[in-house]
Amino acid sequence: MNWQALAALAAMVLMVIAVAIVAAVALASPSPAHGAALTRSIAASAASGAGGFELTAARVSPRKAYFAGRPVRIEFRLRAPAPLALAVDMVREATGKPVRRLVVPAVAPGAAQRVEWDGLTGSGKVAPGGSYRARLRAPDGSARLAGTFTLRGHIFPIRGAHADRGPIGTFGVARSGGRTHNGFDVNAACGVKLVAARGGRVVRADYDPVLYGNVIIVRGDHTRRDYWYSHLLRTPRVRVGDRVSTGQRLGSIGATGNARTIGCHLHFEIRRDGDPIDPAPELHRWDRWS
Numbered sequence: 001m002n003w004q005a006l007a008a009l010a011a012m013v014l015m016v017i018a019v020a021i022v023a024a025v026a027l028a029s030p031s032p033a034h035g036a037a038l039t040r041s042i043a044a045s046a047a048s049g050a051g052g053f054e055l056t057a058a059r060v061s062p063r064k065a066y067f068a069g070r071p072v073r074i075e076f077r078l079r080a081p082a083p084l085a086l087a088v089d090m091v092r093e094a095t096g097k098p099v100r101r102l103v104v105p106a107v108a109p110g111a112a113q114r115v116e117w118d119g120l121t122g123s124g125k126v127a128p129g130g131s132y133r134a135r136l137r138a139p140d141g142s143a144r145l146a147g148t149f150t151l152r153g154h155i156f157p158i159r160g161a162h163a164d165r166g167p168i169g170t171f172g173v174a175r176s177g178g179r180t181h182n183g184f185d186v187n188a189a190c191g192v193k194l195v196a197a198r199g200g201r202v203v204r205a206d207y208d209p210v211l212y213g214n215v216i217i218v219r220g221d222h223t224r225r226d227y228w229y230s231h232l233l234r235t236p237r238v239r240v241g242d243r244v245s246t247g248q249r250l251g252s253i254g255a256t257g258n259a260r261t262i263g264c265h266l267h268f269e270i271r272r273d274g275d276p277i278d279p280a281p282e283l284h285r286w287d288r289w290s
């Protein structure tokens, strides 16, 4: 190739870059600073052909997240020609669509960034359970994956070896004195760790010598349900009005109240709008994933 052909090629490349810059300025917002940043970002992406930014570090934790528990934390660091606005999208794998977008207005290249997601959708509802990916998207449309995680609405409350008590522990069976069994019983050794299946506010924490023994009731966040934990080994440490998060320790499996003649187990109830429902299907589902 002679120098004339090279010069012609160089002129063409310059023209393409100029057109890209003009297009970027036309697209840019009225803010001059933002427009300049966007122009540089697009020019850089045109030059590298790989979008306006690169992730140099990214981490999502916890990998197994629970609503009303520890928030999903997205930490990252990026390389880019200039600060840029980033959308952090929580994309549901089942649909490929984001359920929530968190916007960081000006991400400085090289600086550690941290974004936290509370598990709510853009319309304030609890996001559906399942697999998610956290995706970072720049104004020019280039996107990078920060990491993946699962979100669930509940954790199984017994954090140790356990087994269903059997037919006598199922929901709705007859009890002495004309009562019916309002919950579901799960056997576990005395002292095994017990946690909140769903975070919320403590509405009862006391001792009932006749039936429940040491009992804690939590009104679940974004539910119309109360979660009952009974026969706990010791006097509850939480008090009425306390907030507990999903997975937070409530106490230990015990045999207080009318469990004293049976042995250590959890009597668990869910009451929706005050009415007990059968917690077994949900308990078994939670047990499979947590």
Ligand SMILES: [Zn+2]
Pocket (backbone or CB within 6 Å): 169, 181, 183, 184, 185, 266, 267, 268
């Ligand atoms: Zn029971």
